[in-house]
Amino acid sequence: MTGPDQPSAGQDRLPVAGGRRTWAWLRRRLGAQWTGVTWAALVGVLGAAASVVPAYALGTLVDRVREHAPASALVAIAAVIVVAAVAGGVATGAGTYLIGRVCGHVLADLRERTVARALSLPVTTLERVGKGDLLARVSTDVASIGKAATSVVPSLISAFLLVVLSLAAMAGLDWRLGLAGAVAIPLYVAALRWYLPRSAPKYAGERRAVGDNARLLAESMQGVRTVHAYRLEQRRLHDIHQASHQVRDIAVSVFTLFTRFVGRVNRAEFFGLAAILVAGFLLVRDGSVTVGQSAAAAVLFHRLFNPIGMLLFTFDEVQAAGASLARLVGVIDLAPAAAPADGGDPGEPADTSIRLSGVHFRYDGGPEVLHGVSIDVAAGARVALVGSTGAGKSTLAAIAAGILRPGGGTVRVGGVALPPDRLRARVAIVTQEIHVFAGPLIEDLRLARPGASREEVRSALAVVGALEWAKALPDGLDTVVGEGGHELTTVQAQQLALARLVLVNPPIAVLDEATAEAGSLGARTLEEAAAAATRGRTTLIVAHRLTQAATADRVVVLEHGRIVEEGTHQDLLAAGGRYVELWRAWEAHTPTSSSRQAPQRANLVRTPESSKS
Known part of the structure; x- marks a missing residue:
């Protein structure tokens, strides 16, 4: 203070x-x-x-x-x-x-x-x-x-x-x-x-x-x-x-x-x-x-x-x-992010499920942007958040990842309300705001796991489909990237972020607009990379591209900080509600090849949207 x-x-x-x-x-x-x-x-x-x-x-x-x-x-x-x-x-x-x-x-x-x-x-x-x-x-x-x-x-x-x-x-x-x-x-x-x-x-x-x-x-x-x-x-x-x-x-x-x-x-x-x-x-x-x-x-x-x-x-x-x-x-003297009152050791989570119950949130005394939102993501399940810009998707994702603390409500992993540091240790988030750190490519990736072997880094790159272009760089994994170094494309930078996720190996992953900056071909590449990086993990996706929602186990539709619909892709299409409006708008602005073919893919992943949506 x-x-x-x-x-x-x-x-x-x-x-x-x-x-x-x-x-x-x-x-x-x-x-x-x-x-x-x-x-x-x-x-x-x-x-x-x-x-x-x-x-x-x-x-x-x-x-x-x-x-x-x-x-x-x-x-x-x-x-x-x-x-x-x-x-x-x-x-x-x-x-x-x-x-x-x-x-x-x-x-x-x-x-x-x-x-x-x-x-x-x-x-x-x-x-x-x-x-x-x-x-x-x-x-x-x-x-x-x-x-x-x-x-x-x-x-x-x-x-x-x-x-x-x-x-x-x-x-x-x-x-x-x-x-x-x-x-x-x-x-x-x-x-x-x-x-x-x-x-x-x-x-x-x-x-x-x-x-x-x-x-x-x-x-x-x-x-x-x-x-x-x-x-x-x-x-x-x-x-x-x-x-x-x-x-x-x-x-x-x-x-x-x-x-x-x-x-x-x-x-x-x-x-x-x-x-x-x-x-x-x-x-x-x-x-x-x-x-x-x-x-x-x-x-x-x-x-x-x-x-x-x-x-x-x-x-x-x-x-x-x-x-x-x-x-x-x-x-x-600024107060750090508030820590919860010490209620003793909450114990270890029973599994990798994550539950957000009655979550409220507002930014710096402004209007409330989340109004008692509750979401359950079962262990190993993939849940997609969709909705208009400003609906509260990215805010909810940040709360799930432990980056923001809710003004009300709880976040539980495996039935346990973990303190922020332990929550962040179990949940990793990848957003569209990707930073490539200046230095050798391999050291950029080792930030996720200091001491990772060269083979472990290569394996992580292979998982997200980035190993081939990484090997083709002037000095391979030792190529200097970032400011003053070799310039990576948007897709390559995002693949690096996903490779870091693989190296961290968290039980829960949150993807917030991870392919929003890529074009159609790049988005497809990143969706496949994201699917591979999160395979076997409990995953919450802020879906900028609705192809991600189509392949999720469950879709949650947010509007104005409230859940208006929830269900599978097919169930929501049949319901004829807000999700159908979003899907039709998505199809109207997406080439037929990608909008029709993408839902057929079994291993698509997520992307987000506005950083405060």
Whole structure:
């Protein structure tokens, strides 16, 4: 759950954690790395102390020169400067490494937690916010934090330690010199107080704009066929153009604000150094301090320009990283898909039958799309769901597969109401939204069963009729497919999905529009492949092509989230109800050869339809 200071998620965006919640999360993660944090702090202090020594020694050197000290004394002081510089460099490098290592562990933990939570989010949440915002968070936001963790944070901590010890060293020379240097502190604070309230909203807005832009790009690329089909190219380009211009405008305003901040910092540096020089002159004239002490104070303060600049000027990157961290913690704090109350071990299913009883469902508080639907699928049986687009077929299939949780009713396998993880372990779903993973073809298939032998993979491909074309690829099963690799046809990609199903070997299969994207010949090939892949399994089919319904053991007709008919293909044709209307419409839009011949096939399978039908 998100903290009380976290703004709630909008209808089209994932939530962003508030400041208190973000810092609380970061403190816990750093606390888990307390050993590394302690060592990094100790080494950092040593490095900062060693870096102060040369300025002290330089002041002593000035006084010795004025006193006409022998060369040996000057050489000794020079040696101290060299040794301190080397020691400071080594300690600073070691401290930077240790800080980077701690940050690396925290960043790795952040990545893992974000991705784990993203994968456990309810499907309805991902459908509401879209993939673009989530992709922007796990890519650009993680990259922003990674850059800060590996380069900015180590330098920032080293600079902070050097500033603190340098101010202490100036006060050690003479408290009045330290007080003169402190004149700049209110000016630095005023600059920060002016900058931070103005910059934080801008950086948060910039991250939101980047996320929106990424969402538009992702949606346009993933839906490129729809964009082309409806001639939406110019409209999508206009939307992307507007989003990109918004990102640009915010970035320019951030940079403009930052340059004004730099001017205020430069004024603080001027007044601080001027105060040191004036105070040093007056104190030397009165004999309160030596010329060397005054020079050392001036050198110490001048050397603070870089670390103070590092502290202040990297606030833009720190702010950006902070905004990104808040966005990622917002994802981490999202509630995962709700788990049922622990009622103890429900036991093992008696068989592979699946029963949905009184199922109700609605998407994100919208209207109910399923109204008390009940379906029984006997062990080893094939049941087809048919109906108009939007009837609730795909929603019901997703509930049966454990992807969606019903708002009411139960799902039982073999008479047992299994928790979602155990339900998904027994039910595998194949939809028309197929993804080919980038990499060797054999590794794509092994995602279904890690460690599967080459022969097992070949056997799975043979079952779905894909072995011949797989062997004909340039490098056979080792051919790189997916993005940047060999491009597979729609039918081939779907056969891969069915081959994964064979490798998983689930007792229950759900096929949701698995051949909807293929042409007539491709659909016939996929129907045969699907029949082979599900042979001997309890199967629920969302039938886009009614040839699948014709060969099922039972057909269930859904309309507006309710069952209106149920029976065998022949019984429903004889009944003259809604199924007959669907069948006649199917025949009217299907070539005679396929519509008349397909029902004669004994081993046809299923396909679905709209992803939310």
